[in-house]
Amino acid sequence: MAMPLLRGIGLLFTTVFALLKGLRLTLAMFFSRPITIQYPERKREVSPRWRGVHYFERNERGDTRCVACGLCVAICPSQCIRLVAVELDNGERYPEIYEINSVRCIYCGMCAEACPVNAIKLGRNYEFVDYRRENLVLDKERLLANRPEGV
Amino acid sequence: MELAYFLIETVVKVVAVFAVLMLVVAYLTLAERKILGRIQVRYGPNRVGPFGLFQPIADGIKAFFKEDLVPARADKTLFVIAPMISITAAISLFAVIPFGEQIELFGRRISLTIASLDIGLLYVFAVASLGEYGIVLGGWSGYNKYGLMGALRAAAQMISYEVALALSVMGVLMIAGTLNLVEIVRQQAGWHWNILYQPFAFIFYLVCALAEINRTPFDMPEAEAELACGFNIEYSSMKFALFFMAEYAHLVAVCAIATTLFLGGWDGPFNLPPALSWIWFVAKTGILVYFFIWERGTFPRLRYDQIMRFGWKFLLPLTLANIVGTGLYMVLRGM
Numbered sequence: 001m002a003m004p005l006l007r008g009i010g011l012l013f014t015t016v017f018a019l020l021k022g023l024r025l026t027l028a029m030f031f032s033r034p035i036t037i038q039y040p041e042r043k044r045e046v047s048p049r050w051r052g053v054h055y056f057e058r059n060e061r062g063d064t065r066c067v068a069c070g071l072c073v074a075i076c077p078s079q080c081i082r083l084v085a086v087e088l089d090n091g092e093r094y095p096e097i098y099e100i101n102s103v104r105c106i107y108c109g110m111c112a113e114a115c116p117v118n119a120i121k122l123g124r125n126y127e128f129v130d131y132r133r134e135n136l137v138l139d140k141e142r143l144l145a146n147r148p149e150g151v
Numbered sequence: 152m153e154l155a156y157f158l159i160e161t162v163v164k165v166v167a168v169f170a171v172l173m174l175v176v177a178y179l180t181l182a183e184r185k186i187l188g189r190i191q192v193r194y195g196p197n198r199v200g201p202f203g204l205f206q207p208i209a210d211g212i213k214a215f216f217k218e219d220l221v222p223a224r225a226d227k228t229l230f231v232i233a234p235m236i237s238i239t240a241a242i243s244l245f246a247v248i249p250f251g252e253q254i255e256l257f258g259r260r261i262s263l264t265i266a267s268l269d270i271g272l273l274y275v276f277a278v279a280s281l282g283e284y285g286i287v288l289g290g291w292s293g294y295n296k297y298g299l300m301g302a303l304r305a306a307a308q309m310i311s312y313e314v315a316l317a318l319s320v321m322g323v324l325m326i327a328g329t330l331n332l333v334e335i336v337r338q339q340a341g342w343h344w345n346i347l348y349q350p351f352a353f354i355f356y357l358v359c360a361l362a363e364i365n366r367t368p369f370d371m372p373e374a375e376a377e378l379a380c381g382f383n384i385e386y387s388s389m390k391f392a393l394f395f396m397a398e399y400a401h402l403v404a405v406c407a408i409a410t411t412l413f414l415g416g417w418d419g420p421f422n423l424p425p426a427l428s429w430i431w432f433v434a435k436t437g438i439l440v441y442f443f444i445w446e447r448g449t450f451p452r453l454r455y456d457q458i459m460r461f462g463w464k465f466l467l468p469l470t471l472a473n474i475v476g477t478g479l480y481m482v483l484r485g486m
Contacts, residue, residue: 019450022449022450023445023446023449025449026190026445026448026449027445029189029190029191029192030186030189030190030445030448031189032192033192034188034189034192034193034194035192035193036192036193036194038194
């Protein structure tokens with residue numbers, strides 16, 4: 001008779017203690033600082049190796065460095081790069097059309113690794129949204145314009 | 152003439168209490184979201200106005216302009232009436248709660264209670280159980296299986312815990328010897344708070360009150376995870392908002408009753424002038440409301456059978472034991 005009663009009282013105390021322990025934890029959390037980053041006002045620092053929206057490096061003429069070799073097109077796993085190459089009067093190859101469909105792109109960065117002249121690179125911008133899918137296709141001009149300052 | 156004065160006085164008090172209560176309920180929704188947010192180490196709503204202070208207004212406008220749907224196979228009359236019953240019951244509870252000491256105004260003695268009923272506590276329990284109809288009918292009339300399940304659980308849970316709730320305050324009644332809430336507060340004046348004489352009853356009351364207002368860890372009727380909102384699943388627009396307001400008004404009411412019965416009502420550590428005595432009442436109620444939000448951020452929901460077992464096999468015997476203990480104490484002290 002006495003033992004089950006004692007055990008019951010013991011159980012009661014451990015239960016109440018556990019409940020109070022939970023309450024203490026949440027109270028401590030209540031008085032701690034929130035870890036939220038208030039996004040549009042404050043932005044998170046991205047890693048130096050962050051793979052964001054692509055951009056083109058320029059050559060000494062101020063045009064794209066791309067020589068239209070087609071390696072990025074070949075390696076792209078989601079096949080989102082469209083390239084039409086032409087030959088200029090001085091015999092250089094030049095991308096007449098170079099489009100990255102950024103909706104299809106998985107931002108793996110293989111194009112940047114494959115590029116023999118380091119023309120295509122992945123920037124650090126991740127705020128890239130639009131209401132129309134067509135506007136998310138990056139053409140040559142936009143890729144050149146995407147180049148961040150002072151890189 | 153006396154009757155006219157009485158009517159004017161009562162109408163003014165009703166309007167004042169109603170207005171303050173609606174304001175409190177509106178900002179309680181914000182307070183709950185903010186406090187839960189801080190407990191989860193985030194900010195909670197802070198975009199609408201400074202510190203999110205206009206959030207309740209935005210919510211209200213949104214609820215008001217939503218489409219008011221009534222399911223095709225619903226029992227339309229009951230479906231419309233159910234939220235009204237809920238909110239009416241929750242607000243009516245404030246009719247007997249004494250907010251403060253009597254004040255002198257225009258040569259009249261005005262008590263800060265809408266109605267100082269001699270059966271105050273009985274009225275509280277009667278009206279509180281009326282609120283269950285709102286939830287049960289609301290869940291049933293929507294013609295939805297989840298709603299029905301929620302209503303069933305609400306009925307079973309609230310009736311079970313109402314027994315323990317009524318028994319938990321019985322000790323206070325035995326000490327006070329009256330059902331009049333104003334009398335009960337007067338008897339506690341000067342540090343004779345009932346929580347000192349009935350500490351266990353206070354804890355039992357809080358637990359039963361949680362079950363009574365369907366809050367976590369006893370929020371069975373609207374268990375989001377398994378019942379997808381339970382009894383209010385088919386409600387939209389202002390009808391849903393009414394249920395929501397009823398829930399918060401009921402929460403405030405339960406805390407106010409706990410303050411009245413156990414924490415000495417408007418009696419405070421030092422005496423304020425009678426016109427300000429309600430400050431103590433508001434402060435104590437606020438602390439209890441904070442506790443109810445705090446525990447919501449802490450405890451997970453119990454399983455249905457655990458709730459029933461806890462209510463009938465644990466709380467009920469303990470509240471009965473509390474009554475017996477109180478009785479023995481009173482006999483031995485010759486009270």
